[in-house]
Amino acid sequence: MMDVKYAKKEALTFIGFHKTIKQEEGYKECPAFWQKAYSERFSHLFQTQ
Numbered sequence: 001m002m003d004v005k006y007a008k009k010e011a012l013t014f015i016g017f018h019k020t021i022k023q024e025e026g027y028k029e030c031p032a033f034w035q036k037a038y039s040e041r042f043s044h045l046f047q048t049q
Contacts, residue, residue, distance in 0.1 A: 017037055021029040 017033075019029070019033050021033070
């Protein structure tokens with residue numbers, strides 16, 4: 001049996017992205033969407049000097 005404990009935490013903020021993609025185009029469009037999001041928004045976070 002698991003020992004479950006509930007703890008009260010401060011509020012969290014979540015962000016997200018969305019794009020409507022047709023099911024038959026998902027294998028192409030979804031990776032392209034995340035590649036663009038990564039290159040425009042996140043790549044600078046992982047650059048090392």
